[in-house]
Amino acid sequence: MxxxxxxxxxxxxxxxxxxxxxxxxxxxxxxxxxxxxxxxxxxxxxxxxxxxxxxxxxxxxxxxxxxxxGDYSEDRVQKVPREAFTGVEEIEPGMAFTAQTAQGPINLIVTEVEEEMITVDANHPxxxxxxxxxxxxxxxxxxxxxxxxxxxxxxxxxxxx
CATH class of the missing domain: 3.10.50.40 (Chitinase A; domain 3)
Structure with a gap:
């Protein structure tokens, strides 16, 4: 076969x-x-x-x-306000989250943490x-x-x- x-x-x-x-x-x-x-x-x-x-x-x-x-896309890297992560006390680079979007769930990885803004990457690892x-x-x-x-x-x- x-x-x-x-x-x-x-x-x-x-x-x-x-x-x-x-x-x-x-x-x-x-x-x-x-x-x-x-x-x-x-x-x-x-x-x-x-x-x-x-x-x-x-x-x-x-x-x-x-x-x-797929190819790595810079468009999938975004800065989001810290408020978007309500209920998460410690946000550190490398942490993975699942965000619910209109297109269905997307996995995000935190790449950079600043005081007000968190950079997340939605590219597949x-x-x-x-x-x-x-x-x-x-x-x-x-x-x-x-x-x-x-x-x-x-x-x-x-x-x-």
């Missing part, structure tokens, strides 16, 4: 930040990641690289930022980064009707990223 639209695939993987050589994430020593192929459950560049692969295949692929978590994946395909199966309807995997090992 090969990886194609509507297949449920489990992979072992390691992701490295190309620029720093730092390992960002790895399934080593844990459960493989399970996803529904063709449902945009994973970043486009990795999904494209997995297309047509078979169980036991091992490969490496470098995914450019645009095909991973991996935006602007090229990512190198080492992947091995653990299993492939047909998706169930329900999985296809819901657009993601159900049961053991199915989790969202």
């Amino acid at each position: 090969t990886i194609a639209q509507h297949k449920v695939v489990s992979i072992h993987y390691k992701v490295v930040d190309v620029a720093s050589g730092e390992t960002i994430d790895s399934s080593e020593g844990g459960e493989p990641m399970v996803y529904l192929h063709g449902a945009q459950n994973i970043i486009p560049g990795l999904e494209a690289a997995l297309e047509g692969k078979q169980v036991g295949d091992e490969f490496e692929v470098t995914v450019a930022a645009a095909d991973a978590y 991996l935006a602007g980064k090229s990512l190198a994946f080492s992947v091995s395909v653990a299993s492939i199966r047909d998706a169930s009707e329900e999985e296809l309807e819901h657009g993601h995997v159900h049961g053991a090992g199915g989790h969202h990223h």
Whole structure:
């Protein structure tokens, strides 16, 4: 069986930040990641690289930022008044918040703290980064009707990223 639209695939993987050589994430020593192929459950560049692969295949692929978590956008960095953080006593750089917006929830990271203004960055932490994946395909199966309807995997090992 090969990886194609509507297949449920489990992979072992390691992701490295190309620029720093730092390992960002790895399934080593844990459960493989399970996803529904063709449902945009994973970043486009990795999904494209997995297309047509078979169980036991091992490969490496470098995914450019645009095909991973998008380019880094200065427009997503904003200064907001400290009052916006009501109920938060200590605000420090590196803290993550979820802001409810008209477009749905956005994750923000505090990058700078001044007396009146707090600088927040809504870019994905991996935006602007090229990512190198080492992947091995653990299993492939047909998706169930329900999985296809819901657009993601159900049961053991199915989790969202």
